[in-house]
Amino acid sequence: WDGLQHGLDKDQIARYSRQIILHSFGVQAQARLCRGSVLIVGAGGLGSPAALYLAAAGVGRVGIVDRDTVELSNIHRQVIHKEATVGMHKALSAAEACRALNSSIQVETHLEALTPANAVQLVRQYDVVVDASDNAPTRYLISDACCAAGRSLVSGAAIGTDGQLTVYCHGEDGPCYRCLFPEAPAAGNCARCVDAGVLGVVPGVIGTLQALEAVKLLSGVGDPLSRRLLVVDCAAGRFHSVKLRARSPNCVACGAAPSITTASLPSYDYAAFTGQAAANDAAPQPLQL
Amino acid sequence: WDGLQHGLDKDQIARYSRQIILHSFGVQAQARLCRGSVLIVGAGGLGSPAALYLAAAGVGRVGIVDRDTVELSNIHRQVIHKEATVGMHKALSAAEACRALNSSIQVETHLEALTPANAVQLVRQYDVVVDASDNAPTRYLISDACCAAGRSLVSGAAIGTDGQLTVYCHGEDGPCYRCLFPEAPAAGNCARCVDAGVLGVVPGVIGTLQALEAVKLLSGVGDPLSRRLLVVDCAAGRFHSVKLRARSPNCVACGAAPSITTASLPSYDYAAFTGQAAANDAAPQPLQL
Amino acid sequence: MELLFGNQKTVEADIPVSNGGQLTVAEAMAWARDNLLTERPELFMKGSSVRPGVLVLVNDTDWELCGELEAEVAEGDRVTFISTLHGG
């Protein structure tokens, strides 16, 4: 049966047949996907479609990190959850949906937050990382951990009706987040969806595109968005792609002589660096009109 | 409570709060969404994310048309379904997922195919139509019905790693599908995902964007993609938007003196016009490698 | 579409202009069919125009807004052929 040594069984061939028959994809690409693994940090607006599509596509092992529980006000955009899982741990709710879609893959949940103490060893367990988080200190942490562990990072963000997407830490010359933004923006310039608002479909668009980039990285098919930033204005229906700088030799995380390393990262103070805590601990006020 | 006369109850305010607090959206836009209705033709690769996001966003009434049943080979891209619904009617499987996400909206299922006999009266029952179908004769039928009934049409398509998206029949000068393609392509030029293959995330991207366009049309927020065609090359990560012609005065469906009308449409032979049947009745061969 | 052009999505070409005048889209298409096409011409053109289901663009604008076959193209202009998709 496995004359071509792709390692897929009959059920997998049946399940993924529409991708396998695609001329530019094929059975070897599917096999790479099935052998691959992805860590999705955040099971919210971005993580919902990313996790659904990566599980559906057949990524062999999907890890989901989230410390929060599902709230009713999440569901207008976090479509992996449902009313019945309000109050459930988000990572568990997301994992349940992924397994219901594809019981043939492994889904691992990480119920504590990503921290300087656990980030590098967690990231090391996966081939590719998807930043589906919602705050600046976590984004710097994820980028630094990917530099230290040598993993490509699919970074997406969404707020209001705007979205952004790129692949960091990729190949010989891909920059990391710090290469672009070595100084953290002031806390007042880092709006969160819970405070500023977001149109539900917007993280839907970006999160699905993040799944696409992760599929390209794991399967080896297509050109990942490395050194290119996709800027999406959903209200105007405008998508434009901008060319980005290469990795910086002076970067403290990924340059020639990085000061942020596997050894030093656990003691790096991301809250001090960004002037904000990762978790938005104060529950948002119920909306009064 | 309802001093601003938006008609939303406390649960709705809580559920949609993150959209309501968005400055460019607000409570009146949410109220318009909650009063609106959308017909999604097709609960497959495009319809899956479109239905999920429209239900989540709070569209008051969602209609889903599909005559097929869920198959295992659908699930790599049709993430609204799950392993447990293989064998179930797609429209019912999709409706179940929508209600699980949002029990406060109405979800209506139409288990028979869209046909010349039922199209106009079905389309008339909704404010906006989403073409999430998968074949040429149905696409011409949907466009003609929208012209006859005066409804805007969010049309998306995906195959391989390519996608397209536009809004037809909109406003004073929006063209319909026939305005662009008055002569149907030969059957050999109309590939179907089941035969040519499709990367699962690709209809995911387009279907989510279709939900976005429908939200803009129903809420009145943002600029819909009328007279603009978005062309997406997912493999290369390229999005470009092209400017389209206006409605054609000579168009047989939407021009000054249309020959395809509410009265004549039921007897129009779409199979003859396109040289193909709507349904791909022969079940595809199981994939042998 | 690229299957017809040796699997290339983009082709840069210098098209010789007859009569020292302007090049029209019709002439550019005929030249492409005769010089670039590696597969069956009927999948690209029908008579002297493009076959049904293909949208022709001149610099990201529907050719219907530019004069269709008679639209003039000059140095640096981009002519694009897009097949309408039906899958979902």
Added chain:
Amino acid sequence: MELLFGNQKTVEADIPVSNGGQLTVAEAMAWARDNLLTERPELFMKGSSVRPGVLVLVNDTDWELCGELEAEVAEGDRVTFISTLHGG
């Protein structure tokens, strides 16, 4: 970003050039801050450069590839300021 510029996403401007020479991005930014900004300048600039978290583009290219503050801009060039987003 547009909140700082009177809620306009795009502004076309003719910037007077001193010394009859080329305009640099640094000069264009200073001019924008002094002539277009309707809100707090510290949300746009820090010293003579852009504040942290803002990516500057010259014609859809990262300014780091064009010389940053010293990049020269001419008639028809587009300078864009993009805030990095963190939400999800």
